[in-house]
Amino acid sequence: MNRTDPTSLETLTARLREALGEDAVIAAPESRYHGDRAEPGAADARFLLVLPHDVEGVQATLRLAHETGTPVVSRGAGSGLSGGTVAIDGGMVLSLERLHTIREIDPLDEVAVVDAGVITADLSEALAPLGFFYAPDPASVAISTIGGNIATNAGGLHCAKYGVTRESVLALEVVLADGTLLRTGHRSLKGVTGLDLTQLLIGSEGTLAVVVAATVRIRPVPVARRTVLARFSTTAHAADGVNAISRSPVRPAATELLDSGAVADIDAHNGSRLGADPAAEAIGTHHPDGPRSSGGAVLLLELDGYGIREQTADLVDILTGAGGSVQVIEDEAEAEHLWELRRTSHAAGGGRRRLNEDVAVPKSRLAQMLTALEEIGHRHGVATSAIAHAGDGNLHPSLSLPGVPEDPSAALPAPILAAADEVVRTALELGGTISGEHGIGTAKQRWLDLELSPTSRSLQHRLKQAFDPRGLLNPGKAL
Amino acid sequence: MNRTDPTSLETLTARLREALGEDAVIAAPESRYHGDRAEPGAADARFLLVLPHDVEGVQATLRLAHETGTPVVSRGAGSGLSGGTVAIDGGMVLSLERLHTIREIDPLDEVAVVDAGVITADLSEALAPLGFFYAPDPASVAISTIGGNIATNAGGLHCAKYGVTRESVLALEVVLADGTLLRTGHRSLKGVTGLDLTQLLIGSEGTLAVVVAATVRIRPVPVARRTVLARFSTTAHAADGVNAISRSPVRPAATELLDSGAVADIDAHNGSRLGADPAAEAIGTHHPDGPRSSGGAVLLLELDGYGIREQTADLVDILTGAGGSVQVIEDEAEAEHLWELRRTSHAAGGGRRRLNEDVAVPKSRLAQMLTALEEIGHRHGVATSAIAHAGDGNLHPSLSLPGVPEDPSAALPAPILAAADEVVRTALELGGTISGEHGIGTAKQRWLDLELSPTSRSLQHRLKQAFDPRGLLNPGKAL
Numbered sequence: 001m002n003r004t005d006p007t008s009l010e011t012l013t014a015r016l017r018e019a020l021g022e023d024a025v026i027a028a029p030e031s032r033y034h035g036d037r038a039e040p041g042a043a044d045a046r047f048l049l050v051l052p053h054d055v056e057g058v059q060a061t062l063r064l065a066h067e068t069g070t071p072v073v074s075r076g077a078g079s080g081l082s083g084g085t086v087a088i089d090g091g092m093v094l095s096l097e098r099l100h101t102i103r104e105i106d107p108l109d110e111v112a113v114v115d116a117g118v119i120t121a122d123l124s125e126a127l128a129p130l131g132f133f134y135a136p137d138p139a140s141v142a143i144s145t146i147g148g149n150i151a152t153n154a155g156g157l158h159c160a161k162y163g164v165t166r167e168s169v170l171a172l173e174v175v176l177a178d179g180t181l182l183r184t185g186h187r188s189l190k191g192v193t194g195l196d197l198t199q200l201l202i203g204s205e206g207t208l209a210v211v212v213a214a215t216v217r218i219r220p221v222p223v224a225r226r227t228v229l230a231r232f233s234t235t236a237h238a239a240d241g242v243n244a245i246s247r248s249p250v251r252p253a254a255t256e257l258l259d260s261g262a263v264a265d266i267d268a269h270n271g272s273r274l275g276a277d278p279a280a281e282a283i284g285t286h287h288p289d290g291p292r293s294s295g296g297a298v299l300l301l302e303l304d305g306y307g308i309r310e311q312t313a314d315l316v317d318i319l320t321g322a323g324g325s326v327q328v329i330e331d332e333a334e335a336e337h338l339w340e341l342r343r344t345s346h347a348a349g350g351g352r353r354r355l356n357e358d359v360a361v362p363k364s365r366l367a368q369m370l371t372a373l374e375e376i377g378h379r380h381g382v383a384t385s386a387i388a389h390a391g392d393g394n395l396h397p398s399l400s401l402p403g404v405p406e407d408p409s410a411a412l413p414a415p416i417l418a419a420a421d422e423v424v425r426t427a428l429e430l431g432g433t434i435s436g437e438h439g440i441g442t443a444k445q446r447w448l449d450l451e452l453s454p455t456s457r458s459l460q461h462r463l464k465q466a467f468d469p470r471g472l473l474n475p476g477k478a479l
Numbered sequence: 480m481n482r483t484d485p486t487s488l489e490t491l492t493a494r495l496r497e498a499l500g501e502d503a504v505i506a507a508p509e510s511r512y513h514g515d516r517a518e519p520g521a522a523d524a525r526f527l528l529v530l531p532h533d534v535e536g537v538q539a540t541l542r543l544a545h546e547t548g549t550p551v552v553s554r555g556a557g558s559g560l561s562g563g564t565v566a567i568d569g570g571m572v573l574s575l576e577r578l579h580t581i582r583e584i585d586p587l588d589e590v591a592v593v594d595a596g597v598i599t600a601d602l603s604e605a606l607a608p609l610g611f612f613y614a615p616d617p618a619s620v621a622i623s624t625i626g627g628n629i630a631t632n633a634g635g636l637h638c639a640k641y642g643v644t645r646e647s648v649l650a651l652e653v654v655l656a657d658g659t660l661l662r663t664g665h666r667s668l669k670g671v672t673g674l675d676l677t678q679l680l681i682g683s684e685g686t687l688a689v690v691v692a693a694t695v696r697i698r699p700v701p702v703a704r705r706t707v708l709a710r711f712s713t714t715a716h717a718a719d720g721v722n723a724i725s726r727s728p729v730r731p732a733a734t735e736l737l738d739s740g741a742v743a744d745i746d747a748h749n750g751s752r753l754g755a756d757p758a759a760e761a762i763g764t765h766h767p768d769g770p771r772s773s774g775g776a777v778l779l780l781e782l783d784g785y786g787i788r789e790q791t792a793d794l795v796d797i798l799t800g801a802g803g804s805v806q807v808i809e810d811e812a813e814a815e816h817l818w819e820l821r822r823t824s825h826a827a828g829g830g831r832r833r834l835n836e837d838v839a840v841p842k843s844r845l846a847q848m849l850t851a852l853e854e855i856g857h858r859h860g861v862a863t864s865a866i867a868h869a870g871d872g873n874l875h876p877s878l879s880l881p882g883v884p885e886d887p888s889a890a891l892p893a894p895i896l897a898a899a900d901e902v903v904r905t906a907l908e909l910g911g912t913i914s915g916e917h918g919i920g921t922a923k924q925r926w927l928d929l930e931l932s933p934t935s936r937s938l939q940h941r942l943k944q945a946f947d948p949r950g951l952l953n954p955g956k957a958l
Contacts, residue, residue: 108725108843109872131728153671160668166678167646182934188839189639189871191912192632192682193919193930194958195939199645199678203671220728223789246587249610249699307786310702360667364587392668393588433670440672451672455661460674462945466938479673 009090012068013048019060024051032078033093038356038443039083040409047073047087050094055173055181055212061094062210063179071472074206076117076148079140081356082441084152084205084477096147099212102126111170111187112218116147116211123216132218135162138437139343147211153203155437157254157342158302160391162219164437166202171215174201177468187215200463205439205478208467222253222304226312227335230299230324231275235259235374235386237323238297239367242390244322246363250314252391254302256342259370261385262398263298265349266341274298274341299324299390300342345387346398352383353407354400355416359427360436363393372426373397380419394436397423425450440478448479488569491547492527498539503530511557512572517835518562518921519888526552526566529573534652534660534691540573541689542658550951553685555596555627558619560835561920563631563684563956575626578691581605590649590666591697595626595690602695611697614641617916618822626690632682634916636733636821637781639870641698643916645681650694653680656947666694679942684918684957687946701732701783705791706814709778709803710754714738714853714865716802717776718846721869723801725842729793731870733781735821738849740864741877742777744828745820753777753820778803778869779821824866825877831862832886833879834895838906839915842872851905852876859898873915876902904929919957927958 009027016025029049035041052058065072071091078085087093099115102123106112107130114123121142123134136149137156144154150172155164162168171185185191185198201208232238238257245255258266263275275296299319303311312328319326329335346356361369370386377384383402388395399416412420424434424447434440434447448457460479467473488506495504508528514520531537544551550570557564566572578594581602585591586609593602600621602613615628616635623633629651634643641647650664664670664677680687711717717736724734737745742754754775778798782790791807798805808814825835840848849865856863862881867874878895891899903913903926913919913926927936939958946952 106841106843108722109841110725111841153675155669155671163642163646164669166675167642176934176938180934182932182938184935186839186912187841187910188873188912188915189842190634190643190839190868190873190915192634192914192916193912193923194927194935195687195942196632196645196678196682197935197938199675199681200942202678203675208674220730223728243587246589249702251699305786306784306790311785360665360669362585362588362590362666363668364585389669394667394669431666433665433667433672435671436667436669437671444672448673453662455655455659456663456673456676459655459661459676459945463674463679463942466941466945 008068009046009048012064012070015064016048016050016061019064020050020052020057024053024057025049026051029093033087033095035086036078036080036083038081039086039441041086042089045087045089047089048092050092051098053098055099055175058094058175058210058212059179059181061092062175062177065092065472066178066470069470069472071475073474074210076145076151077119077143079144079148080152080441081358081438082435082443084439084441086442088475094210096145096212103213105130105218107132107218109187110218111215113213113215114146115213116145118146120144120146120149127218131221133221134168134216134218136165136168146214146216150202150211150214151204151206152439155389155394157256157389159389160255161251161253166199168217169198169202169214170217172198172201172211173213174209174211176209177470177473182209185215189217205441206474207464207478208473223306224308225302225304226308227329227338228301228303228312228315228326229329229338230301230319230326231296232299232324233296235297235370236367238299239370241299241319241322241324242366243364244318248314248318250311250318252301252315253304255389255391256300257366257388257390258298258300258342258345259386260297261383262345262387263296265385266345269348269350270341272341300338349385349398349400351406352400352402353404353413353416354398355412355420357397357399357420357423358436358438359397359424359432359434360392360394361427361430361432363390365430365432366390366393366395369395369427369430373423376419376422376426380415382415382419393432442477487547488525488527491543491549494543495527495529495540498543499529499531499536503532503536504528505530508572512566512574514565515557515559515562517560518565520565521568524566524568526568527571529571530577532577534578534654537573537654537689537691538658538660540571541654541656544571544951545657545949548949548951550954552953553689555624555630556598556622558623558627559631559920560837560917561914561922563918563920565921567954573689575624575691582692584609584697586611586697588666589697590694592692592694593625594692595624597625599623599625599628606697610700612700613647613695613697615644615647625693625695629681629690629693630683630685631918634868634873636735636868638868639734640730640732645678647696648677648681648693649696651677651680651690652692653688653690655688656949656952661688664694668696684920685953686943686957687952702785703787704781704783705787706808706817707780707782707791707794707805708808708817709780709798709805710775711778711803712775714776714849715846717778718849720778720798720801720803721845722843723797727793727797729790729797731780731794732783734868734870735779736845736867736869737777737779737821737824738865739776740862741824741866742775744864745824748827748829749820751820779817828864828877828879830885831879831881832883832892832895833877834891834899836876836878836899836902837915837917838876838903838911838913839871839873840906840909840911842869844909844911845869845872845874848874848906848909852902855898855901855905859894861894861898872911878902921956
């Protein structure tokens with residue numbers, strides 16, 4: 001990797017300012033530009049922050065980087081959770097945040113064309129009055145960008161039904177390592193002309209090209225939505241409830257599993273009663289073990305679309321049959337409150353050093369994975385809990401040490417690291433993957449060889465070389 | 480490209496037989512192995528047909544091809560429609576037809592693991608007793624293979640709702656150009672480890688590697704299905720009906736548009752009365768122009784899932800409001816008959832020289848594309864008709880010359896070629912693509928430069944090079 005010395009960073013600043021304008025280059029960027037939400041990056045890293053106003057500005061930046069051999073880390077909002085946007089000393093950080101125009105919304109074609117820096121929730125907000133929505137919904141939806149979501153192939157809560165980001169992207173506008181603009185894909189829902197560069201670029205974490213715009217698929221808002229809450233006496237029983245759904249024709253739009261630890265943390269943090277079950281008898285649902293006490297695990301589900309009553313009736317039957325104590329949440333405010341508890345669950349159990357992991361397993365293996373997680377925690381003296389997008393087998397184990405204060409800049413304590421290693425290895429042993437939706441970045445590189453064969457890794461490096469022969473785009477990440 | 484002379488083909492035959500068994504190599508293959516359903520290939524091409532019994536046999540074949548510099552055309556059932564499997568003189572044709580084991584079906588994980596040579600319909604048949612189905616359904620589903628569908632990223636009738644082949648493939652087992660086995664992807668529904676080689680391989684038409692097995696996603700059979708038939712006075716009105724659906728929250732599982740020419744051909748061929756409207760008044764549907772005569776266009780739709788009555792009621796309202804004369808087909812046998820008429824529509828209007836095209840446009844542009852098709856036909860003295868997977872903007876124009884007898888081995892008459900050229904260019908002008916689902920193969924190479932920039936093509940060749948440095952895998956196709 002080529003690195004520029006301080007002098008050449010100064011020269012570069014001058015040339016970039018000339019090309020992009022004075023305000024487009026910041027020589028001493030604030031700390032958030034050093035890393036992302038998981039990896040703060042080195043506080044003393046020296047790099048240029050480049051904030052182009054338009055696509056031409058991105059091209060000019062990459063042309064200069066190419067000419068001078070300067071590494072470039074591109075980023076959206078920096079909301080990543082795997083260190084994919086950690087700055088490189090002596091390099092540039094290229095932020096797409098000023099490219100935030102929703103260029104076009106076309107309900108008849110069911111597409112929107114957006115700049116990479118558009119906040120994902122802003123697109124959905126613009127679509128709502130038209131009766132449409134954009135399906136990919138990572139928990140970060142209010143702060144992350146479409147471009148960042150594309151770079152990481154972000155997932156979310158509704159993927160089992162609507163797919164991950166990949167399934168909603170039809171076409172891309174990207175800038176290649178030498179500054180050339182490339183358009184890939186198509187505006188029609190189908191298209192098979194040549195190799196699918198769009199799909200290869202999605203999830204490549206800024207290592208192949210810089211995404212500057214995308215044509216995404218939009219969908220009509222479902223005619224109805226219904227939230228269902230099911231409490232189970234143990235985490236394993238909740239996972240069995242997921243299998244019971246798999247055996248049926250019901251496919252919820254969201255199937256969130258909160259294990260007993262997560263439920264306890266959320267209730268303690270919010271003063272909520274997710275784990276309690278006051279209303280179960282009142283609304284007439286059946287629970288074989290009689291009234292429930294706190295401490296169990298929870299499935300929080302959303303149904304949507306036509307036939308919401310039939311869907312709800314079937315789902316209640318299935319979950320009750322699986323031993324759950326089931327509540328149908330008719331009240332919209334109450335439903336929204338429950339989803340808010342879920343979305344903010346990462347904040348629960350705070351005030352101590354914590355690692356939020358991201359693995360996925362074949363979905364029938366969730367119970368085994370969750371049981372293994374508890375065992376691993378016991379063995380290493382680490383507190384564990386997990387939330388899971390259970391419909392697609394993706395789970396986020398939380399590994400924490402209650403006695404150790406929260407300080408993201410300090411190295412993770414050895415017991416957490418050792419437990420994380422076992423968690424990742426267990427996911428692989430169960431036929432899963434080391435990253436379900438957060439990406440590899442810098443955080444997961446050490447496990448890459450466990451999942452990818454030398455043949456695969458060498459091929460991926462050759463593909464990287466085909467895009468970026470000088471190795472300047474986000475070097476040291478993802479691959 | 481390296482080619483072997485006849486002597487070396489004989490040497491190769493001996494070495495392949497030694498490695499794979501006597502019955503695995505055929506020196507004078509029957510004519511169907513020379514090409515596919517669209518391009519018969521040169522009758523005098525001299526090549527070896529290799530029929531391995533297992534993955535190791537595929538590896539041994541590619542190792543030998545690599546060692547001797549012999550080009551390899553891999554194929555499933557040869558049911559393609561773009562010349563993607565046309566044999567190369569002096570090369571090998573590697574058929575996956577003997578790898579036809581359904582290795583595993585796991586309803587709880589919602590996956591099946593299948594050999595590449597499994598006939599697509601055979602998988603669905605095996606899944607049916609378990610209450611599951613495999614969504615991708617190209618019209619060739621009864622004869623084409625999963626591997627062939629993956630190579631072309633095959634589409635079909637249900638893609639607007641369930642996605643194309645790409646959306647149903649989670650993992651691949653492929654053999655690289657040098658015979659190395661590579662596993663890509665994951666068994667969980669989510670996974671973002673490294674570059675997505677699975678997605679790059681899908682649709683690459685055998686130019687990057689040979690697919691030998693796949694882990695595919697399966698889905699529960701919907702709780703209900705309903706067929707709806709809507710007749711419109713003109714093709715343009717039927718296309719407007721598609722836009723009316725787009726404005727609503729109803730999303731049919733299939734939305735097939737048959738233009739007036741296709742309807743007339745189908746009725747003439749089958750003695751059916753698709754274009755007539757005997758029952759419209761009887762079942763009380765409203766048509767603003769009064770009783771209908773033959774000659775109109777048709778939308779044939781399938782709804783599925785929960786709330787089938789609400790869905791049907793909404794769809795009938797929408798299509799009636801758009802000027803359609805709508806029949807809900809309650810009788811299963813009648814519904815099956817209608818879908819059979821649709822599936823066999825390529826046989827209608829036969830006995831004359833015909834080209835079946837495949838383009839896609841943004842779906843709001845269907846009316847313009849269909850109008851342009853008629854104009855193009857008039858200008859070139861070519862009879863035109865079209866069927867469209869209207870929900871995703873993919874259409875199959877048929878271009879024929881009534882006076883010219885059917886003979887697939889003869890060159891296409893100049894007026895058909897000239898009309899096809901205009902059809903493809905019009906699709907591109909409307910923001911569409913030169914191939915919606917059939918692929919590029921040899922048939923569409925001449926239009927590649929109209930859709931793909933020099934930057935894109937050069938990048939695709941570098942990617943090809945990264946996979947296949949000697950250029951032996953399906954050379955001269957797709958790219």
